[in-house]
Amino acid sequence: MIIFLKPHLTLDKEKEFRKFLVDRNVNVIPVRRRDQTLLVVAGRFGELAKREVENHHYVEKILETDKPYKLAGMSFNKSGTKIKLPKGTVIGNKHIVIMAGPCSVETKEQIMTSAKEVKDSGSQILRGGAFKPRTGPYDFQGLGKIGLHFLREAADRMNLSVITEVLDVRDIEMIEKYTDIFQVGTRNMQNYPLLKELGHSRKPVLLKRGMWATYKELLLAAEYILLGGNENVILCERGIRTHVPETRFTLDLNAVAYLKHETHLPVIVDPSHGTGRANMVRAMSKAAIAAGADGLLIEAHTNPLKSVSDADQAISMQELKKLVKEVKRVAEAVDRK
Numbered sequence: 103m104i105i106f107l108k109p110h111l112t113l114d115k116e117k118e119f120r121k122f123l124v125d126r127n128v129n130v131i132p133v134r135r136r137d138q139t140l141l142v143v144a145g146r147f148g149e150l151a152k153r154e155v156e157n158h159h160y161v162e163k164i165l166e167t168d169k170p171y172k173l174a175g176m177s178f179n180k181s182g183t184k185i186k187l188p189k190g191t192v193i194g195n196k197h198i199v200i201m202a203g204p205c206s207v208e209t210k211e212q213i214m215t216s217a218k219e220v221k222d223s224g225s226q227i228l229r230g231g232a233f234k235p236r237t238g239p240y241d242f243q244g245l246g247k248i249g250l251h252f253l254r255e256a257a258d259r260m261n262l263s264v265i266t267e268v269l270d271v272r273d274i275e276m277i278e279k280y281t282d283i284f285q286v287g288t289r290n291m292q293n294y295p296l297l298k299e300l301g302h303s304r305k306p307v308l309l310k311r312g313m314w315a316t317y318k319e320l321l322l323a324a325e326y327i328l329l330g331g332n333e334n335v336i337l338c339e340r341g342i343r344t345h346v347p348e349t350r351f352t353l354d355l356n357a358v359a360y361l362k363h364e365t366h367l368p369v370i371v372d373p374s375h376g377t378g379r380a381n382m383v384r385a386m387s388k389a390a391i392a393a394g395a396d397g398l399l400i401e402a403h404t405n406p407l408k409s410v411s412d413a414d415q416a417i418s419m420q421e422l423k424k425l426v427k428e429v430k431r432v433a434e435a436v437d438r439k
């Protein structure tokens with residue numbers, strides 16, 4: 103159950119109401135939003151207490167839900183969460199959003215050229231990792247802060263928004279200055295201290311599904327961010343581990359159809375990591391949009407074979423342009439733009 107307090111209720115009145123709840127053995131976690139506090143009931147709730155709460159003059163309404171993810175569940179916001187970025191792009195409306203760029207920011211020149219190509223393709227958001235979660239410690243770990251600087255400059259020059267990965271709680275404040283969207287990678291989906299801290303930011307967070315995670319685990323991970331008061335969570339299907347050796351991961355498009363029924367949060371698909379093969383990315387992009395995804399996260403490189411990370415799945419900029427064009431036609435066929 104979620105208790106919506108009346109908007110602009112003073113802290114004193116909120117305190118008084120919390121005392122009223124404690125007296126009735128009701129445990130809550132407060133969620134502070136712009137002009138309203140929600141109290142999420144953590145445990146069970148007696149019928150009597152429920153009626154008393156519902157009729158309390160500090161309460162606007164209550165919302166009952168039997169889901170373990172109370173804020174992420176569909177009943178919380180049936181019209182769907184729409185996330186507005188500073189440059190005007192909205193994630194979660196009729197328009198399909200495309201985030202594209204290299205796996206890693208490699209050099210200033212590389213990201214500058216990439217930004218121009220990404221813009222020309224019709225994509226809205228520039229991706230590029232400056233902090234890379236590499237499987238091996240000897241592999242390129244990313245340029246760090248200077249990479250963020252290059253990424254931001256390249257995006258601004260082309261009027262694109264930025265998405266980049268945050269690996270470590272200690273980097274949040276610094277990365278926040280450069281990015282429009284935080285990316286949480288598959289390996290960090292259950293890094294709860296990181297998720298909690300991102301809950302205190304108001305910048306959108308794209309949460310990638312753990313390569314081993316169930317849908318429920320993904321939604322509960324999103325709940326950690328939402329519980330901090332950050333309403334701007336985007337989910338991302340990026341492929342899971344299966345017995346298939348021919349692809350790097352198996353892109354689970356079931357997740358898209360499932361999540362679109364189960365949550366109000368936007369769903370993005372990453373067919374690059376989901377396949378690990380450049381020649382499969384365009385086909386799976388179209389399939390993702392047909393399945394109901396709100397957008398795509400694509401790895402594209404100005405010289406794919408020379409890509410310092412994830413070269414096998416990097417598509418060329420010409421291929422990106424072709425992909426965007428074809429995706430637009432699929433989008434129209436499923437009543438999107």
Ligand code: PEP
Binds near residue numbers: 231310372
């Ligand atoms: C990436 O987007 O480059 C990345 C590391 O993704 P994932 O966390 O899905 O492996």
Ligand code: MN
Binds near residue numbers: 205206375401411412
């Ligand atoms: Mn990558």
